[in-house]
Amino acid sequence: MRKRVSLQSLLLWRLGWGLTLLWLLMVGLAASLVYQQFNQMYDSALQETGERLLPLAIQEIFNRDQQVNGQSLPALNEHDEYLTYRVINPDGETLLASHTAQVDRFPVQPRLGFSQQAGYRIYTAAAVSDHYFIQIAEPLSQRREFLVRFLLVLLAPLGLLLPLSLGSSFLAVRQALKPVKNFLGQVESLSPGQLTPLQTQELPAEIQPLGQGFNHLLARLDRALQAERRFTGNAAHELRTPLATALAQLQLLQQQLQQPDQQEASRKVETSLKRLSQLTDKLFQLALAEGGGLLVEDAYDLLPWLRWLVNELPEQDQQRLDWQYPEQPVMTLMDPDALALVVGNLLENAFKYSPADQRIQLQLDQQGWLKVINAGPPVDQAELERLHQPFVRCRVEVQGAGLGLALVSALLEGLGEKLILRSPASGRYEGFEASCKLKVDKYAGSSD
Amino acid sequence: MRILLVEDNQELAEVVASHLEHQGQAVDLAADLHTADLCLSATAYELLLLDLRLPDGSGLDWLEKMRARGQDLAVIILTASGRVTERIAGLQAGADDYLVKPFDLQELDARIQAVCRRASGAASSQLRLDDLAIDLSARRVTREGEEIKLTSREWALLDVFLRHPGQLLTRSQLEDSLYAFGAEIESNTLEVYISRLRKKLGKSWLETCRGLGYRMKKACASE
Numbered sequence A: 001m002r003k004r005v006s007l008q009s010l011l012l013w014r015l016g017w018g019l020t021l022l023w024l025l026m027v028g029l030a031a032s033l034v035y036q037q038f039n040q041m042y043d044s045a046l047q048e049t050g051e052r053l054l055p056l057a058i059q060e061i062f063n064r065d066q067q068v069n070g071q072s073l074p075a076l077n078e079h080d081e082y083l084t085y086r087v088i089n090p091d092g093e094t095l096l097a098s099h100t101a102q103v104d105r106f107p108v109q110p111r112l113g114f115s116q117q118a119g120y121r122i123y124t125a126a127a128v129s130d131h132y133f134i135q136i137a138e139p140l141s142q143r144r145e146f147l148v149r150f151l152l153v154l155l156a157p158l159g160l161l162l163p164l165s166l167g168s169s170f171l172a173v174r175q176a177l178k179p180v181k182n183f184l185g186q187v188e189s190l191s192p193g194q195l196t197p198l199q200t201q202e203l204p205a206e207i208q209p210l211g212q213g214f215n216h217l218l219a220r221l222d223r224a225l226q227a228e229r230r231f232t233g234n235a236a237h238e239l240r241t242p243l244a245t246a247l248a249q250l251q252l253l254q255q256q257l258q259q260p261d262q263q264e265a266s267r268k269v270e271t272s273l274k275r276l277s278q279l280t281d282k283l284f285q286l287a288l289a290e291g292g293g294l295l296v297e298d299a300y301d302l303l304p305w306l307r308w309l310v311n312e313l314p315e316q317d318q319q320r321l322d323w324q325y326p327e328q329p330v331m332t333l334m335d336p337d338a339l340a341l342v343v344g345n346l347l348e349n350a351f352k353y354s355p356a357d358q359r360i361q362l363q364l365d366q367q368g369w370l371k372v373i374n375a376g377p378p379v380d381q382a383e384l385e386r387l388h389q390p391f392v393r394c395r396v397e398v399q400g401a402g403l404g405l406a407l408v409s410a411l412l413e414g415l416g417e418k419l420i421l422r423s424p425a426s427g428r429y430e431g432f433e434a435s436c437k438l439k440v441d442k443y444a445g446s447s448d
Numbered sequence B: 001m002r003i004l005l006v007e008d009n010q011e012l013a014e015v016v017a018s019h020l021e022h023q024g025q026a027v028d029l030a031a032d033l034h035t036a037d038l039c040l041s042a043t044a045y046e047l048l049l050l051d052l053r054l055p056d057g058s059g060l061d062w063l064e065k066m067r068a069r070g071q072d073l074a075v076i077i078l079t080a081s082g083r084v085t086e087r088i089a090g091l092q093a094g095a096d097d098y099l100v101k102p103f104d105l106q107e108l109d110a111r112i113q114a115v116c117r118r119a120s121g122a123a124s125s126q127l128r129l130d131d132l133a134i135d136l137s138a139r140r141v142t143r144e145g146e147e148i149k150l151t152s153r154e155w156a157l158l159d160v161f162l163r164h165p166g167q168l169l170t171r172s173q174l175e176d177s178l179y180a181f182g183a184e185i186e187s188n189t190l191e192v193y194i195s196r197l198r199k200k201l202g203k204s205w206l207e208t209c210r211g212l213g214y215r216m217k218k219a220c221a222s223e
Helices: A007-062 A140-188 A208-256 A260-290 A303-311 A314-317 A336-355 A379-387 A404-414 B010-020 B033-041 B059-068 B082-093 B106-122 B152-163 B171-178 B189-201
Strands: A083-088 A094-097 A113-117 A120-127 A132-139 A295-301 A321-324 A331-334 A360-364 A369-374 A417-422 A430-438 B003-005 B024-029 B046-051 B075-078 B096-098 B126-129 B132-135 B140-143 B146-147 B168-170 B208-209 B213-216
Touching: A007 A083, A007 A094, A007 A113, A007 A132, A007 A140, A007 B096, A113 A321, A120 A140, A132 A140, A208 A260, A208 A417, A208 B010, A208 B106, A260 A336, A260 A369, A260 A404, A295 A303, A303 A336, A303 A360, A303 B082, A314 A321, A331 A336, A336 A360, A336 A369, A336 A404, A336 A430, A336 B082, A404 A417, A404 A430, B003 B010, B003 B033, B003 B171, B010 B024, B024 B033, B024 B146, B024 B171, B033 B059, B046 B059, B046 B106, B059 B075, B059 B082, B075 B082, B075 B106, B082 B096, B106 B152, B152 B171, B152 B189, B152 B213, B171 B189, B171 B213, B189 B208
Parallel strands: A321 A360, B003 B024, B003 B046, B046 B075, B075 B096
Antiparallel strands: A083 A094, A083 A132, A113 A120, A120 A132, A295 A331, A360 A369, A369 A430, A417 A430, B126 B132, B132 B140, B140 B146, B168 B213, B208 B213
8 A cells, every 4th residue: 555645744855855955056056156257267367477477487588697498496485386387498398497397287288378287277378479488387176175165165054054944844834734734633533423514714725625625525424314314214104103003903803803714814914014014123223224323422321221221121031131231331422222223133133042941141341342142052153244244044933034133233333343243152152142342432431 | 091192193093092992991082282282171181192293293392391281191102213212202201101103002001001000109900999809901800710791881980990099080070081072971871880880899899979979999909
């Protein structure tokens, strides 16, 4: 998977690199321009010096008592000689030279104007109808040294300014992205059941449409879920009422039937009607479970609800139930109807598949783990997997639509949890265990 | 017992009413909350069977207002919603019990009896009245193990007395409990039923207060 890039670090990297490169480019350009100007200035000075020296040198040669080639002029005072020169004839013979001038620095044959040789910049000028030439040399290292110093002067403040500008960029980017981060924080902290609009006023103008679009999406989702719930509720009402009428009419009719075959037939119709009613009920529960809206915004203690659900069981079922629950409240965010669907269906399943003389265990712990255990022959693993799907039943001889566990599974999936089925039950050689983690609000009720 | 059934589905209302009348109860039908209000202002009911989704409003809100007015008759909600929250909301609004549609008529009978027993303050459904053993749940009267057969109307009359032990009940109170609106009542019908009951159960349990009405001696819960 491609690694997600942070907008903040991306901006910082790009700004940082851009700023540094731009700075370096400007320094390079400035150095290049300055070096060019500096070279021209040095060349001009070299030329001026050469042209001033040549008449003096020729005068010196003319004033000699005797013709001595290669005469080296002594220094008046001890000093470093940056500029060296020599005067040569057209054949390249040295007639006169400065005291540290080395012959190999200069071109053998005179070439008028500027040239470079052995790390020296050389200027050659001619006089007396090209009978005398002066070659004046200046070491290029001096110019390079100047360039290096110049670069150092330019780059030294950069070492301080660059981190400063990067730091201020970092602060500016972080400040600019703060509203975006706040918005993302709101998105991340949205609970699965929360569809209330988010705060978008602080968002920058460029991102504001995104925030508003997100809020519109939430509102549409909320409307769609409410419409679905309304439809489910209305459909349940519309179907249950005629079913109730049919069942009541049939039972009224049964009171008047005398013939055993007629009574038998009417009982079969009654059973079918009740089965139809249960199936309709389960289908609506399934639609509800898959439709969302499974969480509430304020946590509440689920224990009173659980007690109420247990008390709603038929008397004979209550007698067969062993249940354990913690003493402290278990704060949950699950919608009470969703909680009732989970508990009701798990218990219904357990009572249906357990032998009539065996007890059922209902356990809830402080962390919200709910376990329902019933006796019965073990179910193999492949079968357990299939029980998460609708219309799958463990044993066909047991009446039912095979929707209960699928319904619980779908509901828990909507909450980001899972229904865990085990057979044999934990620590037993037989039996069936269904367990799941109810959505507990770990922050609620944790204070003393 | 006089029952008000508030249900907008006419077919369901009629079949439930027919069943209850067959049991000897007097049932008035109201298809909406406005009619229900009129019925409640016209006569006293022992029980209200209330659907929650009615054409002119929510049965739940109406029930809350009714309780706020101080009307304390027993109420059973007949709801088509399977939601636990709606059932609990019904109980919190002042209902004594609820029944989810579709329901068994037998279960309806059992709930009606349980609710009315609680409302009358009776702790048990097994009562003793002199040498009579009365099982309210099974609607059975026995004397020394021998069952005494009662018609539904006779049982309904006995049931009214059993729910008001030791109280003087006027003729009109008894007629209101036994007959719905529009039922034709012969002038001496009540006396005929009381005479039949006395013949079957004996005379000592019911006292006639001339010009005023009838009073039943208190029954006690059987052990």
